[in-house]
Amino acid sequence: MTQFLxxxxxxxxxLFFVATIITYLIFWVIPADPAKLxxxxxxxxxxxxxxxxxxxxxxxxxxxxxxFVKNLVWHQSLGRSFVNRQTVRYTIxxxxxxxxxxxxxxxxxxxxxxxxxxxxxxxxxxxxxxRLSMTFxxxxxxxxxxxxxxxxxxVFGYKLxxxxxxxxxxxxxxxxxxxxxxxxxxxxxxxxPWITFMVLFTALYVRLIRxxxxxxxxxxxxxTARAKGASPQRVMIQHVLRNSLLPVVTILGMDLGLALxxxxxxxxxxxxxxxxxxxxxxxxxxxxxxxxxxxxxxxxCVIVFNFIVDVTYGFLDPRIRPT
Amino acid sequence: MATLEVTDLxxxxxxxxxxxxxxxxxxxxxxxxxxxxxxxxxxxxKSVTFLTVMGLVDPRSAQVxxxxxxxxxxxxxxxxxxxxxxxxxxxxxxxxxxxxxxNPVKTIGWQLEEAVLIHQDVTRxxxxxxxIEILKEVEIPRAEARVEQxxxxxxxxxxxxxxxxxxxxxxxxILIADEPTTALDVTTQAQILRLMNRLQExxxxxxxxxxxxxxxxxxxxxxxxxxxGGKVVEQANVRDLFSGAEMPYTWGLLGSLPRLNSAGGRLxxxxxxxxxxxxxPSGCPFHPRCEYVMNACRTDLPELxxxxxxxxxxxRCHLDDETRNRVWTAKRAAMLSEDAA
Numbered sequence: 001m002t003q004f005l006x007x008x009x010x011x012x013x014x015l016f017f018v019a020t021i022i023t024y025l026i027f028w029v030i031p032a033d034p035a036k037l038x039x040x041x042x043x044x045x046x047x048x049x050x051x052x053x054x055x056x057x058x059x060x061x062x063x064x065x066x067x068f069v070k071n072l073v074w075h076q077s078l079g080r081s082f083v084n085r086q087t088v089r090y091t092i093x094x095x096x097x098x099x100x101x102x103x104x105x106x107x108x109x110x111x112x113x114x115x116x117x118x119x120x121x122x123x124x125x126x127x128x129x130x131r132l133s134m135t136f137x138x139x140x141x142x143x144x145x146x147x148x149x150x151x152x153x154x155v156f157g158y159k160l161x162x163x164x165x166x167x168x169x170x171x172x173x174x175x176x177x178x179x180x181x182x183x184x185x186x187x188x189x190x191x192x193p194w195i196t197f198m199v200l201f202t203a204l205y206v207r208l209i210r211x212x213x214x215x216x217x218x219x220x221x222x223x224t225a226r227a228k229g230a231s232p233q234r235v236m237i238q239h240v241l242r243n244s245l246l247p248v249v250t251i252l253g254m255d256l257g258l259a260l261x262x263x264x265x266x267x268x269x270x271x272x273x274x275x276x277x278x279x280x281x282x283x284x285x286x287x288x289x290x291x292x293x294x295x296x297x298x299x300x301c302v303i304v305f306n307f308i309v310d311v312t313y314g315f316l317d318p319r320i321r322p323t
Numbered sequence: 324m325a326t327l328e329v330t331d332l333x334x335x336x337x338x339x340x341x342x343x344x345x346x347x348x349x350x351x352x353x354x355x356x357x358x359x360x361x362x363x364x365x366x367x368x369k370s371v372t373f374l375t376v377m378g379l380v381d382p383r384s385a386q387v388x389x390x391x392x393x394x395x396x397x398x399x400x401x402x403x404x405x406x407x408x409x410x411x412x413x414x415x416x417x418x419x420x421x422x423x424x425x426n427p428v429k430t431i432g433w434q435l436e437e438a439v440l441i442h443q444d445v446t447r448x449x450x451x452x453x454x455i456e457i458l459k460e461v462e463i464p465r466a467e468a469r470v471e472q473x474x475x476x477x478x479x480x481x482x483x484x485x486x487x488x489x490x491x492x493x494x495x496x497i498l499i500a501d502e503p504t505t506a507l508d509v510t511t512q513a514q515i516l517r518l519m520n521r522l523q524e525x526x527x528x529x530x531x532x533x534x535x536x537x538x539x540x541x542x543x544x545x546x547x548x549x550x551x552g553g554k555v556v557e558q559a560n561v562r563d564l565f566s567g568a569e570m571p572y573t574w575g576l577l578g579s580l581p582r583l584n585s586a587g588g589r590l591x592x593x594x595x596x597x598x599x600x601x602x603x604p605s606g607c608p609f610h611p612r613c614e615y616v617m618n619a620c621r622t623d624l625p626e627l628x629x630x631x632x633x634x635x636x637x638x639r640c641h642l643d644d645e646t647r648n649r650v651w652t653a654k655r656a657a658m659l660s661e662d663a664a
Contacts, residue, residue, distance in 0.1 A: 220423040226379055227418075228438045228489065229411035238437070239426055246428075318473040319427055 004314055012307045019299040020072075023292060024065050037286050038082045078293035083285045088293035091278060096297070098168055099274035102266060103259040105190055106197040107252070114202050118209025119241070125214065133206055140203025149196040149269035156192060164189050166271040193270045197263055201255065208251065212244035219243070246317055253309030257302035324395055325352035326496055326529050327376070332389035334368075334375045342386075343600045345371040346553045348627075349389075351546070355496065356523065358530040360544030360561065362537060362576065364597045368553035369533050373499045377416055378406040394496070412442040415490030419502040421482035425474040431458075432470030435489055442493050457488040461518060480511035484518065491522060498523075499531045504539060516543055537580055541565060546635075549573050552598045552608030555627065559636040566655075569630050569638035569647060572609045574654055582661050607639065615642055615650070 035052035036043070043051070052058050056067055071077040078088035121130040157165035169185040180189075216222065217240055225239045264276035271277075275294055282290035314320050334346040346368040353359050363369045374380050376391050376398070391398040393413065398406070410416075418424045426434060435454035436447060443450075451470070458466035461484040474482060483503060490498055500519065504512035520543060523530055532543055540547055540561065547564045549557040549572065557564065557573045568574055575593035595612035598604050604611050610620035619625075619641045630636035631644055640647065 220418060220420055221426040223379065224418065224424045224486070224489075225426070225437075227377060227410055227416040229407045229409070229441050230437070231407060231441075234441075238429070242428055243426070317428060318430075319475050 001314070005311065008307055008310050012303050015303050015306075016300065017069075019303070020069065020296055021065065023295045023299065024068060025061075034288055037288060040082075072296070078296065079289040081282075081287050081290045083282075083287045083290070088289050091290065092275070092293060092297050095273060095275045095278050096260075097171070098272050099260055099263060099267070099276065101171065101186070101190060102193050102197055102263050102272060102274060103256060106194045106201065107256060107259075109194055110198040110202040110205055111252070113198070114205035114209055115245075118206045119213055119236075121206070121210045122213035122217065123236075130210075133210075137203040137207050140199045141207075143199065145196055145200060145265040146269060148199055149192070149266060152192050152196055153269065163192050166269070168270075168272045168274075193266050193272060196269070197259075197266045205248070209244070209248060212247060213240060216240045216244040246313070249312060249316065250309055253305045253312075254302070257305030258298075260298060260301040260305075325392075326355050326394060327353040328390075328392040328395075329372075329376065330390040330392075332372060332375060332391065333387070334371055334380060335386045336380075336384050337386070338384070338601070341601055344553055344603065345600055346375065349548075349550075349555050351548055351555070351558065353497070353529045353531065353546075355529055356527050357545045358523065358532055358543050360540035360547040361531060361533045361550065362535065362540055362547060363550035364535060366597045366600065367550040368600075369550050370501050371553075372550070373416070373501065373531060373533060377410055377414060377499065378403075379410075379416075408442070411438055411490075411495075412493045413495050414497045414499060415493070415495040416499040416501065417483070417486045417490050417503050420506045421479055421486055422506065424486055425482060427474055430471055430473055431477070431485055435470070435485075435492060438489050438492050453492060454488075457492045458485070460491075460522070461485070461488045463488075479507055480514065483507060483511075483515055487515075487519065487522070491526065491528075494526060495528060497529045497531065499533070501533045502535070503532075505534070505536070512539075519543070537576055549576065552603055553600060554608060554624075554639070555637075556609065557638040558627070559630070559633070559638075563630070563632055563636045567630065567632040567636070568651060569632075569636070570609075570640040570642075571613045571615055573638075574651065578654065578658070582658070607641065615646070617641055 035048050035055060035057050038055060039048045039051040056064055059067070068079075071079070076089060078092070080087050081091065117129075117133050121127075121133045124130055153163075153165050156162045167179075167189055169180040169182070169189050171181075171183055171186040173181040222235060222239050225235045230238075260275070263274065264280060266272070267274040267276040268280065275297070279291060279294045281287075282294070329352070330350045332346060332349045333344070335342050335344045349368075349372055351359065361369045361372070371380065375385070375387055378398070378401070380387065387399060389399065393409065398409065401409075425431070429437075432451060432454050435457065436450040439445065439450040439453050440447070445453075454470055455466045458469065463469055463481060463484055469477075474485075477485065487498075487503075498519075503519070504515050507515060516539065519530065522528075530543070532539065534540060544561045546560050547558070548555050549564075551572050557568065557570055559567075559569075564573070565577070568577055572593070575591075578591040579593065581590055593612055598608050598611070606622045607613070607620045607625055610616045613620065623641070625639040625641050627637045627639055630638055631648075642650075
């Protein structure tokens with residue numbers, strides 16, 4: 001097990017380097033002149049040259065990358081925004097909890113909805129429930145989150161006044177200048193974003209779980225279990241679910257990692273100050289350190305979640321666990 | 324009283340394309356300590372017959388008729404709970420592919436214990452003791468250590484031993500083995516058959532050996548039924564079948580056995596494909612492939628009739644006794660001379 005963990009950790013570190021090198025190359029090498037962007041409009045040639053020296057842009061590219069990695073690893077620093085001179089780390093620390101609230105909250109909802117519906121549809125294919133859920137799946141996959149979000153916000157927020165139209169409240173009270181705070185307000189403001197965000201994933205997961213359960217029910221070992229005299233409940237829980245939910249763990253890990261990188265559409269519609277929202281702003285302002293920082297952060301999220309999935313999988317599936 | 328008495332069993336499935344008559348009019352009986360060989364091609368209904376006996380066909384799509392008596396008790400139409408008490412306790416079943424028949428994420432010990440705990444009111448510790456004991460009985464070395472292992476840590480032959488152990492752990496009266504050696508290599512096949520033989524003597528149980536391999540039948544069976552297109556086409560004890568086969572399909576099966584001394588050349592084969600069960604041929608199901616086909620074969624299904632060789636030998640064929648005698652005597656002579664060469 002230790003060997004397995006060590007191998008996985010080395011793999012994660014390797015992935016981190018590959019991903020950051022690519023990100024770094026794309027965002028720092030391709031644009032015309034980062035120094036000009038950083039110096040701002042109306043800067044003289046001398047200003048730009050000073051900025052270039054200050055940002056080490058006059059050094060070779062490998063040196064710049066090394067400097068970037070060193071800052072990231074030793075000082076956990078991702079540099080400063082060109083726009084507001086805040087550190088990128090501070091901004092990410094502000095935004096990440098918002099995105100995490102959205103993603104993890106929605107994940108709890110989509111799992112608790114899609115597992116039972118997926119299993120029941122698989123048990124009774126072509127039943128009324130199965131047909132209804134497959135219709136929902138089709139709509140959920142086809143409808144764009146922007147459309148869903150706007151409709152929900154218009155109907156429940158604007159027309160019925162059941163929920164806020166947009167905005168975010170901190171979970172933990174005590175932020176100076178906050179208009180609202182606390183778990184209740186937080187959840188109240190998150191309901192529509194959660195629903196908007198979960199629709200697509202619920203649809204995908206219902207379809208995935210239904211297919212996996214149906215496939216597993218045809219496995220030879222399920223027939224063996226029935227030939228032993230096991231009850232339908234026992235067959236379902238001990239033999240079918242355990243095996244058919246294994247791939248769901250993998251996909252959930254990847255989806256969570258990806259989604260943390262920014263739920264761009266949902267955050268934009270509901271004006272949630274999360275990472276997706278931030279990255280759009282940074283893009284519009286050519287704020288390169290911010291874009292790089294958020295991309296690197298999402299990369300790290302994906303790597304970390306994949307690592308967690310690998311380790312969990314090792315515990316769940318004996319075929320992968322080394323002996 | 325026979326341990327298992329099946330009369331006029333039929334199973335059909337509703338599918339999108341229509342009704343599939345997988346099994347019709349199958350009758351046989353099986354006594355304690357006896358082995359029944361069930362032979363036929365894929366799709367002949369041999370597996371479905373015994374999945375029906377086990378109550379393992381999907382009740383939503385399957386239509387079952389006839390009678391299945393286990394020690395005189397009617398099993399067809401039993402409610403699900405009673406049926407579950409019989410499955411795995413009084414009738415055990417093993418399947419063709421040992422590589423996929425065990426749950427990959429549970430230990431061997433857990434899966435054996437599950438079989439005990441479903442049917443016996445004992446502690447997990449006692450179940451574990453029984454699991455180790457039965458693994459020793461099926462000749463798995465280091466049973467105490469191996470119960471902790473997972474199926475992927477076992478070879479194919481070892482997994483089939485585990486399957487046998489699991490089917491026998493509650494001491495059933497009948498073991499149904501659905502092509503238990505098909506997926507194994509030849510030396511392992513022989514070991515598994517010998518093991519089953521020994522266990523049969525020790526446990527005094529009846530065995531149903533479903534196979535398409537007449538070599539296996541010759542080795543283990545007392546009685547044989549030959550199935551074709553969901554029907555029994557010949558039924559006899561094993562000696563009578565090999566010495567006095569009565570109908571063309573059985574002749575074809577016997578002729579297609581590989582022989583040690585045959586002087587090269589191709590194996591004899593039965594031309595054509597097994598019949599579609601969705602749109603079965605009229606009359607005798609074998610008539611499109613039969614080289615002795617007559618007009619009557621195309622319109623009428625021959626009745627199961629008693630053979631001239633003995634009271635316990637039945638077959639379906641329109642050919643008259645004289646022709647059948649002549650053809651079979653010639654075929655048999657050819658086979659024997661090949662063996663002797």
